[in-house]
Amino acid sequence: MASDPDGDRKRAVVLVSGGLDSTTTLAIARAAGFECYALSVDYGQRHRLELDAASRVVSAFGVRDHAVIELDLRRFGRSALTADVPLPTKRAPDAMTDIPATYVPARNTIFLSLALAWAETLGAEDIFIGVNALDYSGYPDCRPEYIEAFEAMANLATKAGVEGRSRFTIHTPLVRLSKADIVRRGQHLGVDYALTWSCYDPQPEGRPCGMCDSCILRAKGFEEAGVPDPLGRG
């Protein structure tokens, strides 16, 4: 079930938002030999640039299939990424341990649940998500203990798990890396970061704002890696 009918590669579902982290994660999954199925969620995020970037990225990587699932999380409200709540700006990376307004309640839980559903129908046992617990925004659903709990639950949730046909693994190859390490890893794997998009608050000319948490972390990563960001500094 878990092998590719056209070859002998194992299948993996990779969550792809179009940002720096998920793009690097896709490159890592591909380099590890998986046949990749990319999953993006159109959840009512503030701007379409993120999903456009996801499409560019998966086209460049030649994934086997790309599912874009529509799920309007604005119905539940209360996030600066989906609703009309001001974005925090100009925060120092080491002050991002408090959970910001950009937190979307249960977002990774919902995304991983969708990935689990697809994995089961594909006969895939491997799910990749680009969470990072080092240079991150303080989101609870990026921490290793959360991912471990999700994996334990996933193996009780599914027909494939119960019947012993599958043992699901949630791969988090970036979880202990710095943003600089992520950029270096991506460069090594030939990732074209010009395809990606990170900014939470794109400017009218289609440029990154340079002030949101995501821009600040991205800039720190490229700077510390000694690599220019193809998107500029915003």
Added chain:
Amino acid sequence: MASDPDGDRKRAVVLVSGGLDSTTTLAIARAAGFECYALSVDYGQRHRLELDAASRVVSAFGVRDHAVIELDLRRFGRSALTADVPLPTKRAPDAMTDIPATYVPARNTIFLSLALAWAETLGAEDIFIGVNALDYSGYPDCRPEYIEAFEAMANLATKAGVEGRSRFTIHTPLVRLSKADIVRRGQHLGVDYALTWSCYDPQPEGRPCGMCDSCILRAKGFEEAGVPDPLGRG
């Protein structure tokens, strides 16, 4: 956060499909004193009667809010409830331990994740789901060990959990009840089962088929409870 601004009742999110089990669960949550927020998912199920029933049920119960989330699980395929796969029929209740074609991969995980997101934004700590591990269809995501694993994960997933503001509880008041006990409990709480819908395969005249797992389990419940089903036997 968890109290009703108009009173002192705690809020709860209740998953409501419009069937016998979830309707009884809603009655139990209300009787326990919760202010109920009903959540239904339009996931591409074969027929609309299920969502119509959910609307009738929540109207009758006077819930505070009813969210119907659109999420097309047909993209992932492979279930008799969403795709063009034949429904199993005329199975004996005690032969339903094998997982049937009506299994929707990771369905309860996805539904509970959505409930968790809404609970967090509402400041609710309580989520109700009408899973049943006795007279059930053999779905892995109805078992107590699965629910416990989901609850453990939920308490690591959220800002409210991490900050110690909330301790989420997944309530499964039906999990150890027989279908007959469920019907009796609902009768005691004044549930009008004429509002509900259980059948997976409604007939052209809008009658239940009487042959799918859901009809068979429902009929067994009413019969053993000694109560006539207001929808008839199909």
